[in-house]
Each structure stands twice: as C-alpha cells, then as structure tokens.
Amino acid sequence: MNVKNKLIDSLRPLALGALLLCATAHAEVRPLDRVVAIVDNDVIMHSQLQQRLDEVRQNLARRGGELPPGDALAAQVLERLIVENLQLQLGERSGIRIGDEELNQALATIAQRNNLSLEQFRAALARDGLSYEDAREQVRRELVISRVRQRRVAERVQVSEQEVQNFLASDLGKLQLGEEYRLANILVPLAEGASPADIQRAEQRARDLYAQLQRGADFARLAVANSASENALDGGEIGWRKAAQLPPPFDAMLGQMRVGEVSEPLRTPPGFILLKLLDKRGGEQGVVREEVRVRHILLKPSEIRSDAETRELAARLYQRLRDGEDFATLAKSFSEDPGSALNGGELNWIDPNALVPEFREVMAASRIGELSQPFRSPFGWHVLEVLDRRSSDASGEAREQQALNLLRNRKYEEELQNWLRQIRDEAYVETRL
Known part of the structure; x- marks a missing residue:
C-alpha cells in the first residue's frame, strides 16, 4: 500500500466520509476547464471530477474490482463531490476554521500511525506525487466535514x-x-x-x-x-x-x-x-482488570524543604517502618497526599493503569506485605506497601x-x-x- 492509501486509511478514524485524495470545489481552476455542476453558491469543475475519477479507478484496480461503465461511475463520483461540497459550504457559513496547530497535530498523528517521522512522511508523500501542502489541505477539508457533522448530526444523537x-x-x-x-x-x-x-x-x-x-x-x-x-x-x-x-x-x-x-x-x-x-x-x-490494594506515604519538596532533604526524610520514615512503627499512624502524621493521608495512606483497590509510571513500576515489583525503598515520582518521594492483589471482573x-x-x-x-x-x-x- 502506498502512502496515499495509508493517508486515506489513517484519516478514517478522524472523520467518516469521502475519499480524501482528490480535488474538491475549492481546488484551483485549470485553464480550459469547464463547470460540471453548480452547487448552491459554488461550482464543481471537470478537472476536479476527473481527478476524483482517476483516484477511484486506482483504488478499485488495487482491490481487483471490476470497473462499472464510465457514465455510471462519473455520475456516482459527481454525486459524492456534490454532497461533500454542500458540507464544506455549511462549514464555511458556520465559521468553522481549522487552525495550523490542529492541522499539524492531525498530520503528525497520521505519520505516527504509519510508523513514520514527519520528515519521512513528507518524503513518502513526495514519492507518491502528493505534496505536503496538498495533504494539509485534504486533511483540513475532512476535518471541516467532520466538525459540520458533529454539530449537525452527532450532537443530536442521545442514548438514555x-x-x-x-x-x-x-x-x-x-x-x-x-x-x-x-x-x-x-x-x-x-x-x-x-x-x-x-x-x-x-x-x-x-x-x-x-x-x-x-x-x-x-x-x-x-x-x-x-x-x-x-x-x-x-x-x-x-x-x-x-x-x-x-x-x-x-x-x-x-x-x-x-x-x-x-x-x-x-x-x-x-x-x-x-x-x-x-x-x-x-x-x-469478559474483561478482567488487575487491581492492587496499596498504601503509601508521600512527601513533597517545597520552598522550605529541598528535594534532598525530602529524600532524607523519606529514608528516615522508611527505617522507622522497618523498625516496626505503624504505617497508618506515620501516614496520618507525615503524608502530604490529601486523598489518602487520613485513611492511613490507603489508596484502596486501584487499577495500576490509573497511576503514574514511576509508582506503577515500583508497585508491580513489590511483593504483598513488602515495604518499598523510597522512590521519586513527579509528585514527590514515596514509600509504599502492597497489601493485596486481585483480578476484578469489569465485563459488566x-x-x-x-x-x-x-x-x-x-x-x-x-x-x-x-x-x-x-x-x-x-x-x-x-x-x-
């Protein structure tokens, strides 16, 4: 599959709709062109129809499908262009605009889905005869159509x-x-x-x-x-x-x-x-979710306590726990996690995927009843203890x-x-x- 096809496949999750690699009613008019359809306040040119026809024929040939008669295919393709054009006009009248940042993010997502860097994606587009600027315009049109449908259709769909x-x-x-x-x-x-x-x-x-x-x-x-x-x-x-x-x-x-x-x-x-x-x-x-019952003490560096001093305090608390002091009592006195401190540091049963990687990795490596060494996460310094593990049926x-x-x-x-x-x-x- 070439990059043009991958671009189409990648865009389908972003917006349901027509094939992208084609000119639409807003494409540049070529010399000696002619109008093949007037659509409200816009027109569709013969060159646009021809380009879309070429694309459809290529797609059908790649799938090994037999081509229908030329007149029937041209009528069908023109009808699709008309419906797309109407949606783009609705988007324009509704003031829908797709900014550069959103476009760049969409193209970066497409490149990532094809396991390419943005530079590799540009080069692959060029090899298949499609410029990066053309690709941006195609993505922009499809995003406009998606936004129009979201406003006119999806927002009206309610399920009780x-x-x-x-x-x-x-x-x-x-x-x-x-x-x-x-x-x-x-x-x-x-x-x-x-x-x-x-x-x-x-x-x-x-x-x-x-x-x-x-x-x-x-x-x-x-x-x-x-x-x-x-x-x-x-x-x-x-x-x-x-x-x-x-x-x-x-x-x-x-x-x-x-x-x-x-x-x-x-x-x-x-x-x-x-x-x-x-x-x-x-x-x-059935969906089985692994859950862990865990408790921890969190210490946060601050203006009056440096990161090194916070680490030293975590080490002292760890030693006190090793010496037999009660975890819940120390958590209530020292932990700076407001969600668990008053509960003796307990997070109760939790899905590991809901936790930051640093906490999740230490928790996964800890046996039940084992006290972890002090470790750092984006929130501060922790000491944790795994109390139990279970497999929870989340199929309902x-x-x-x-x-x-x-x-x-x-x-x-x-x-x-x-x-x-x-x-x-x-x-x-x-x-x-």
Whole structure:
C-alpha cells in the first residue's frame, strides 16, 4: 500500500466520509476547464471530477474490482463531490476554521500511525506525487466535514441509560455483544415522502441488483455504480460492525448469514439495502482488570524543604517502618497526599493503569506485605506497601460502555444518512455532464 492509501486509511478514524485524495470545489481552476455542476453558491469543475475519477479507478484496480461503465461511475463520483461540497459550504457559513496547530497535530498523528517521522512522511508523500501542502489541505477539508457533522448530526444523537439497560437485557443485546462482522452494502435510495410508485420502482431496482449478484456479479462494482450510500466509492465496504449497529432486521439476520452471502433487499428508512457479509470474528471475552490494594506515604519538596532533604526524610520514615512503627499512624502524621493521608495512606483497590509510571513500576515489583525503598515520582518521594492483589471482573462495566457505543453509532448512522439526503434535496444543484 502506498502512502496515499495509508493517508486515506489513517484519516478514517478522524472523520467518516469521502475519499480524501482528490480535488474538491475549492481546488484551483485549470485553464480550459469547464463547470460540471453548480452547487448552491459554488461550482464543481471537470478537472476536479476527473481527478476524483482517476483516484477511484486506482483504488478499485488495487482491490481487483471490476470497473462499472464510465457514465455510471462519473455520475456516482459527481454525486459524492456534490454532497461533500454542500458540507464544506455549511462549514464555511458556520465559521468553522481549522487552525495550523490542529492541522499539524492531525498530520503528525497520521505519520505516527504509519510508523513514520514527519520528515519521512513528507518524503513518502513526495514519492507518491502528493505534496505536503496538498495533504494539509485534504486533511483540513475532512476535518471541516467532520466538525459540520458533529454539530449537525452527532450532537443530536442521545442514548438514555434506560435504552442501554433495555438493550443489555434483550436477547439481541446478549447475542450481538459477541461477534463482529465486516460488511459491505448497496443502498437504493428513497426520497422522503416517496409515492407508492417510487417505492415500487426502487424495490424492483434493488431486486434486479440482487439477481445480478446471485448470478455472480461483482458486489463492489455494482456498489460503485449504483449505491447511494456514502461508502459507495469504497465498493460499498463499511468495515467492521456489531450487528446492533445496524437497523432491524439486519441486526438479527447476521448471525445466520455465511461469509460471502448477500442479503435480499430490505426496506429501511433511507431506502432498500443489500448487505454482504465479507468476514466475521469471535465475540469479546469478559474483561478482567488487575487491581492492587496499596498504601503509601508521600512527601513533597517545597520552598522550605529541598528535594534532598525530602529524600532524607523519606529514608528516615522508611527505617522507622522497618523498625516496626505503624504505617497508618506515620501516614496520618507525615503524608502530604490529601486523598489518602487520613485513611492511613490507603489508596484502596486501584487499577495500576490509573497511576503514574514511576509508582506503577515500583508497585508491580513489590511483593504483598513488602515495604518499598523510597522512590521519586513527579509528585514527590514515596514509600509504599502492597497489601493485596486481585483480578476484578469489569465485563459488566465494559458491556455497558460497549452497548452505549453501539446504540449511539446506530443512531448516528441513520441520522447521518437522513441528514445528507435532506441537505441534498434542499440544495440547488445543476449538473452539466
């Protein structure tokens, strides 16, 4: 995989949406160019469409997918550009700005995910024909789209505690917190308030596609040419999902589908969907958390007590503890950790990951009932004693968080598709292909 592809893959966690390595409605206009679409207050140029088409063809070729007819592909790509353009215009009107610091951080994160330094990342981009400045602009656009969706869609998605508990108690919740599925889809859209004739035509179109798939047609090719889903240009692939993230009845049917199987078209609010199961993997095991019961005495250097003097005091207290003095009594008298001093220095049961590395490492090396030598952390000088260790089952807490994420993602996906269709329907769009 070259760096262009890695850039795309790295950006997907930052923002759901379109392919990045392309020109958009704000790219530089080339000589002898022409307008292929008017979108509200902006335009899309033929050069932008051509550049995106080239990128899509390259991606499909790398995956080994068969290309759809040129006209169908051009129409599909133009539609994606239109929807992206509308979101960028919304961001501009909303005053969304991405500063240099945020851009630099995003690019540094992408480089890190590819195990590259920033200098190596720049060089790799240049080898693949993409300048660092172009990459910054692509990241900026995708961050704007992400911010727009956060304001217009994600902030409206609410999941109540009762919904989480109901889901966990349901047969579906118990089942679907297990296996995870890699999926692709084809969406045949339905406009809001579609007439019975429109619904019938959409259903027939979906059934025609299903019939082609049953005869061996390439799913990715049909998705690129026909799907109205936002991931159409990725061959319809939507990645790994829990079944609970999908609208009924797909959530219940996945457990019975075989890898490679395609569902019959089913009606959902956005339209008729065909779902292909690309792969699946086993359910999550119970979450076991290691916890330690520990107590400590903390001494902090100050203006009236130097670091060396604080270390000497910690050494004297350590010797007094070795000589048999009571830990709790000395902690109450000397410890400068307000959260534990009055409790005899006890931190009670704690997850080691919640502690600073210096404290965690000494604690891990200490046996139960063993007093540590004085040691330094960012907070000061410590003496600690491990009282006990246990393995705590945190699966209940993890399951609640998992259920919350699944329900929120499901609502977000449905709301996003509805919102994208709404802004598209309300926009003035004139195409000139």
